[in-house]
Structures are given as structure tokens and as C-alpha cells.
Amino acid sequence: MNTRNAVAAVAVVAIILAASCVFLVGSNGHDEKWYNVDIIENVFPEYREQSATDNYYAYALNDVYRRAAASGDYESAYLIYYANSVNLHGDDMISGDIIAMLDKRTYPELGDSKVLAGYYDSLLDMTARNALGVDAIKAYVEEIDSITTTDQVVRYVATGGSAGMYNSIISLSRMIDDVDGNNAVTISVPVLPSMDENYQDASVEKNLELYGAMLELFPGIDGDSYIQAAVDYDRLIQNNATGESTQVMTYSEVAGSFAFASALEPYHEAGIDSYYSPDSGFYSTISESLTQDNLMMYKSMAMYDLLMDASKHLDEEVYEIRAEWLGEEYDVQESVKASLEDDWSHVAGMLVGKYYYATYVDAGLQAYCEELIAECLEAAKEYYDSVEWIGDATSAKIAQKIDGMTVRCLGPTAEQMAAYDYSSVKADSYYGMLAALRHANRAIDIAQASGDLRDQWKSDMLPHTYNMFYSVDDNSINILASYVRELLRGHDSSEREYILGTVGAAICHEITHGFDDMGADYDEKGRKRAGWLFTEEEKEVFDSKVDALADYIAGFYVGNGRYLSDHMIGEVMADMGGSAITYSMLGDGDARKFFSALVALEFFVLDKESYYERVDTDEHPPGMYRVNMEVQQMQEFFDAYGIGEGDNMYLAPEDRVSVWA
Numbered sequence: 336m337n338t339r340n341a342v343a344a345v346a347v348v349a350i351i352l353a354a355s356c357v358f359l360v361g362s363n364g365h366d367e368k369w370y371n372v373d374i375i376e377n378v379f380p381e382y383r384e385q386s387a388t389d390n391y392y393a394y395a396l397n398d399v400y401r402r403a404a405a406s407g408d409y410e411s412a413y414l415i416y417y418a419n420s421v422n423l424h425g426d427d428m429i430s431g432d433i434i435a436m437l438d439k440r441t442y443p444e445l446g447d448s449k450v451l452a453g454y455y456d457s458l459l460d461m462t463a464r465n466a467l468g469v470d471a472i473k474a475y476v477e478e479i480d481s482i483t484t485t486d487q488v489v490r491y492v493a494t495g496g497s498a499g500m501y502n503s504i505i506s507l508s509r510m511i512d513d514v515d516g517n518n519a520v521t522i523s524v525p526v527l528p529s530m531d532e533n534y535q536d537a538s539v540e541k542n543l544e545l546y547g548a549m550l551e552l553f554p555g556i557d558g559d560s561y562i563q564a565a566v567d568y569d570r571l572i573q574n575n576a577t578g579e580s581t582q583v584m585t586y587s588e589v590a591g592s593f594a595f596a597s598a599l600e601p602y603h604e605a606g607i608d609s610y611y612s613p614d615s616g617f618y619s620t621i622s623e624s625l626t627q628d629n630l631m632m633y634k635s636m637a638m639y640d641l642l643m644d645a646s647k648h649l650d651e652e653v654y655e656i657r658a659e660w661l662g663e664e665y666d667v668q669e670s671v672k673a674s675l676e677d678d679w680s681h682v683a684g685m686l687v688g689k690y691y692y693a694t695y696v697d698a699g700l701q702a703y704c705e706e707l708i709a710e711c712l713e714a715a716k717e718y719y720d721s722v723e724w725i726g727d728a729t730s731a732k733i734a735q736k737i738d739g740m741t742v743r744c745l746g747p748t749a750e751q752m753a754a755y756d757y758s759s760v761k762a763d764s765y766y767g768m769l770a771a772l773r774h775a776n777r778a779i780d781i782a783q784a785s786g787d788l789r790d791q792w793k794s795d796m797l798p799h800t801y802n803m804f805y806s807v808d809d810n811s812i813n814i815l816a817s818y819v820r821e822l823l824r825g826h827d828s829s830e831r832e833y834i835l836g837t838v839g840a841a842i843c844h845e846i847t848h849g850f851d852d853m854g855a856d857y858d859e860k861g862r863k864r865a866g867w868l869f870t871e872e873e874k875e876v877f878d879s880k881v882d883a884l885a886d887y888i889a890g891f892y893v894g895n896g897r898y899l900s901d902h903m904i905g906e907v908m909a910d911m912g913g914s915a916i917t918y919s920m921l922g923d924g925d926a927r928k929f930f931s932a933l934v935a936l937e938f939f940v941l942d943k944e945s946y947y948e949r950v951d952t953d954e955h956p957p958g959m960y961r962v963n964m965e966v967q968q969m970q971e972f973f974d975a976y977g978i979g980e981g982d983n984m985y986l987a988p989e990d991r992v993s994v995w996a
């Protein structure tokens with residue numbers, strides 16, 4: 336019998352982030368969550384009796400728990416946990432928790448917590464918002480209606496107007512270009528029937544009916560003209576679609592032929608030079624049609640977008656029109672919450688992140704992290720070179736890919752952090768707040784496209800995000816500040832075994848993703864090149880090892896009729912590579928301390944309810960399986976604890992499945 340069976344009955348697990356999980360203890364007042372602490376103390380008291388030979392994870396967790404409890408300071412762990420939750424699970428009421436937490440505790444640097452609380456209150460206060468009536472958007476409607484020249488249309492597209500409606504006539508969205516891994520912008524154009532994702536199956540007539548009903552709320556507006564113009568615009572787009580595939584152009588190519596080029600300027604100035612359009616005919620169609628005669632067409636699209644947007648959030652009267660049109664009970668409260676949650680959580684997350692960064696991240700941490708990464712990269716090269724089935728030519732390619740890895744360490748500098756500024760967002764009117772948020776988000780999007788930020792930062796990463804990841808499309812390793820800082824909490828750099836088993840193992844895990852079943856098909860620049868890495872013979876070995884690994888993973892029963900499955904192969908492969916590489920860096924260090932640190936790395940927040948769902952969907956196995964699977968591949972582990980045949984943890988050499996052995 337081995338670990339697969341021994342751990343079978345455990346029905347607990349984790350909110351799992353990409354490489355590892357939240358380091359958190361002290362669960363007072365959180366009845367719905369199980370933390371590892373509780374598992375030891377209450378839920379599985381038998382864990383306290385587990386030995387290293389029985390269930391290594393359970394055994395070592397006791398030690399990790401004692402160390403964490405001794406350090407006694409978990410404040411920033413809470414902060415990280417909640418802030419990440421706001422970002423990742425915005426719809427599950429954790430937003431309220433973070434507000435409560437910020438209000439309860441004193442964070443002098445975070446004077447913004449009251450502002451956050453104000454946002455949240457106004458988010459939910461439907462009565463106050465409804466009292467504003469359609470007046471709240473009247474100024475935005477009039478702004479569009481008062482447009483009299485084509486130049487003003489162009490300016491509206493470029494600035495989003497006062498309401499920040501950037502995507503109404505021409506839609507721009509920043510993306511990572513999968514050809515060269517650089518920032519790019521996709522340009523598209525709204526077409527009437529599918530302008531709102533909720534209405535994709537609806538007819539044009541239905542859309543126009545709703546549009547007309549909303550226009551009627553504004554007596555000074557000539558509704559019929561707007562409706563007719565919307566139909567004309569739709570017809571223009573539909574009739575002129577060339578059917579060619581998406582085309583990519585440089586800024587100067589686009590600027591030469593596109594009437595709305597000024598909207599691209601900020602992206603161009605930020606260094607983006609790839610612009611994807613629906614087809615080449617699109618630019619001339621749109622540009623040539625922007626004439627005084629067609630002015631209403633463009634105004635109408637801006638108006639349509641504004642009113643559709645407003646109808647989701649704003650006013651009882653508008654809401655009733657929409658609910659009637661939908662023909663079903665329409666829960667305003669839920670709809671409003673869902674619509675704004677993303678915007679709001681981004682603000683909350685950014686402010687918490689700024690606070691976290693200013694308080695806990697310093698130059699020493701930065702230097703320490705960079706040094707450790709450099710050491711890990713060198714060790715990884717040596718390690719792969721020593722793997723028997725990998726030949727010299729492939730080792731050289733591996734080294735080349737490792738040398739080509741971009742390392743983003745800890746996140747933005749203080750100056751870059753200044754770009755994340757929401758101070759202009761005021762909650763003086765509900766829709767005004769929304770408009771301000773859109774402007775702020777746009778500014779951040781553009782700032783993130785600029786060279787400096789691009790070097791450090793991915794678009795959806797907040798300053799405090801507790802995570803580390805490998806990005807296959809640009810061959811980069813990305814380590815965020817809180818990940819390093821929280822793992823190092825209570826430890827100093829002289830604890831070599833601990834550092835290697837936690838931060839080191841995580842770094843080497845990410846490096847290994849560069850060569851796992853997906854990474855092996857991408858070259859040192861992140862270009863997809865199947866067959867680039869291994870020779871044919873090596874590929875055969877690799878594939879057979881992957882098959883064996885899949886069988887091994889599938890053998891772990893996790894309860895409730897479920898087994899781990901082969902969608903976890905890449906992660907398990909990275910875990911096994913990560914621990915093996917870092918062990919090779921240990922020298923004459925204490926092996927037991929090292930293995931115990933691997934458990935600290937997987938010290939989870941446990942959420943009983945989502946356990947099975949996560950086993951089914953998350954690519955990372957629950958921490959217990961990760962650790963036990965890793966150490967079972969290593970003879971050094973068995974030697975360190977005197978584990979041998981007949982012991983539960985033991986795996987005979989012929990049954991070991993690490994690809995990197």
C-alpha cells in the first residue's frame with residue numbers, strides 16, 4: 336500500500352492559485368472555512384499521530400503549523416487573502432469582508448478605505464440611485480445629441496466622451512499578440528444585433544424596440560432619427576464586410592487610412608505597433624462613411640451604447656423597460672452588483688495592493704529575490720544536463736531557453752505604481768462614478784502597454800497578487816511580491832533549506848513549465864514550434880514517461896468517488912522538476928528541513944465546499960498530493976526518513992514516474 340490509499344478519505348482542500356496557495360493560519364471567526372490548522376487540531380486529529388513513513392504531508396504539517404503559530408503575525412496574510420479573493424471571486428460577497436476588515440483595522444497609509452466603503456454602499460443603494468431618475472444620465476445623452484461635426488465624432492471616440500464610453504463606435508482592446516508576444520490592439524466595430532452580449536439571439540427589431548423605448552425617456556431627443564440612423568449604420572457595416580480574415584497592420588499603415596486614428600494614438604505612444612482589424616476594407620468603409628450626411632449614424636451608435644449601458648445600472652424606469660422587454664423577472668440588485676463588481680473590485684484591489692506594496696516590499700526583498708532566481712536558473716541548467724535520457728544537443732537548447740527567460744520580479748516600481756491612481760474617482764453621483772472608473776481603467780490599460788510597465792507587469796496582475804507563474808507565450812517567469820514576502824515571513828536568508836524548499840522550489844517549478852508537456856512545444860522566444868526541443872528518440876522517452884505519470888496521478892483516490900486526473904500532468908511534472916532541481920542546490924544542508932519546507936509551500940486555506948469542484952477543474956492537485964507525489968520520486972527523501980519497502984510512503988524505483996529522472 337502506498338500514499339494513494341492512505342490519503343484517500345481526506346475531504347478537504349484549497350483555494351488554489353497558479354503555483355501554490357495562500358499562506359494563512361488563524362481561522363477564528365471563519366466557520367465556513369477549514370484551514371490546515373483546523374485539520375491538525377480538530378478535523379483530523381489523527382493527523383497528529385501520522386508519521387513521515389505513513390503520510391509525509393500530514394506529518395510535516397504539524398511542524399509547519401508550530402512554526403507559523405510561533406511567529407504570531409498574520410495580518411498581511413489576511414490582507415493578501417482577502418484582496419486576492421476580491422479579485423478572483425468578486426461575486427461571492429468577499430468584497431463586503433474586505434471592507435469590514437479595512438474599516439476594523441487601522442491602516443494609516445490607507446486613508447482610502449472610507450472611500451472604498453462609500454463605493455460599496457453606493458453600489459448597493461438602489462433607492463438612492465433610483466431617486467436620481469434618468470436625470471443622472473441626461474448630461475451624457477445631451478452631450479451626444481449636441482455633436483454637430485465629424486471632428487466631434489472622432490473626438491468622442493478618442494476620449495470616450497464624459498461617460499467614458501470608449502467602445503461604442505469603434506472598439507479597441509489591448510491583447511498580447513500570440514505571434515510575437517508583444518502588446519497589440521484589436522479594433523472592432525459593433526453591429527446592432529450583437530451589440531449587447533445578452534441580445535445575441537435577439538432580432539434587430541427587438542433591439543430597436545428597446546432602444547426606442549429608452550429614447551422616449553428624453554423628450555428633447557428626436558428618437559425616430561436615431562433609430563433610422565442605427566439601422567443605416569448596421570446596414571453599412573453588414574453590406575461592406577469583405578469577408579477577409581483579420582488583418583494586422585502597423586500604426587503608420589493604419590493612421591494613413593483611418594479616420595479614427597486619433598483613438599489609437601495613446602496606444603501608439605505607449606509603444607504598441609500591431610493593430611488588428613476585422614479586415615482591410617473596414618478602415619476605408621468606416622473612414623469614407625464619416626461624412627456630415629452620415630453624422631447621425633455615428634451619433635446613434637454612441638447613443639445606443641450609452642443607453643444600453645445605463646439601462647443595466649441606473650433607474651427604475653429604465654430598468655422596467657428592460658425587464659418588460661426581457662419578459663421575465665429581472666433582479667436589479669443582482670444585475671447591478673454583477674455589472675459593477677469588476678470595476679469596484681479592481682479599485683479595491685489596487686488600493687489594497689498599493690498599501691501592501693508600500694508597507695511590505697523594499698529594495699532588500701527585490702535584491703534577494705533576483706539573486707535567488709539567478710541561482711535557480713543556473714541550477715536548472717545543470718540539473719537538466721544531468722538527466723540521463725536528455726542528450727547534449729537538447730541540454731544546450733534547454734540552456735538556451737533558460738537563458739532567454741524573462742524574469743519579472745515582485746512587480747512595479749514605486750514610480751510605476753503611481754500609474755495606478757484612482758484618486759480622480761469620486762462617488763458624487765452613481766453614474767459619474769462609473770464614468771470615472773472607465774476613464775481610470777482606460778488610463779491604466781494604456782499605462783500597462785508602455786515599455787516600462789510591460790517589462791514588469793501583466794495586465795491582470797494587481798500589486799499584491801499572491802502568485803507566481805510561467806508564461807509560455809513570452810517564456811517568462813513572473814514572481815509577485817506578496818508570494819515571496821509571505822513565504823519568507825518569520826524566516827531569514829540563513830535558513831537555506833527553508834528558502835530552497837519554498838521560494839526556490841516554486842521558482843524551479845515555474846522554470847520546469849518551460850519544458851513540460853506544453854512548454855516543450857515553445858521555443859526560447861515563446862513562439863509555438865512543435866518538436867523544437869526533443870529529438871525523436873527523446874520524444875518517445877518523454878511520451879512514455881508522461882503516460883506512466885498519468886497512470887500514477889489517476890491512481891490517487893480523493894474521496895466521493897473521485898480520482899485525480901491527467902489534466903494535472905503539467906503541474907505535477909513541474910512540481911517534480913521543481914523539487915528535484917532545488918534539492919540539487921542543497922549541498923550539505925539538512926534534507927529533512929528541506930522536505931518539510933515543501934509542505935510549508937503548500938500550506939493552504941481550505942474550503943471544504945469547493946474541494947470536489949476544484950479536484951475536477953483545477954490543474955493543481957490538492958497540496959497534500961502535490962507534496963507526497965514529489966517526495967515519493969526522490970531516493971533522498973526515503974534516505975532522510977529511513978523509509979523503505981513496506982512503508983506507506985515508499986515507492987520502489989521501478990514505480991517512480993518523474994519525467995526528470
Ligand SMILES: [Zn+2]
Nearest residue numbers: 353354906909
Ligand atoms: Zn505550475
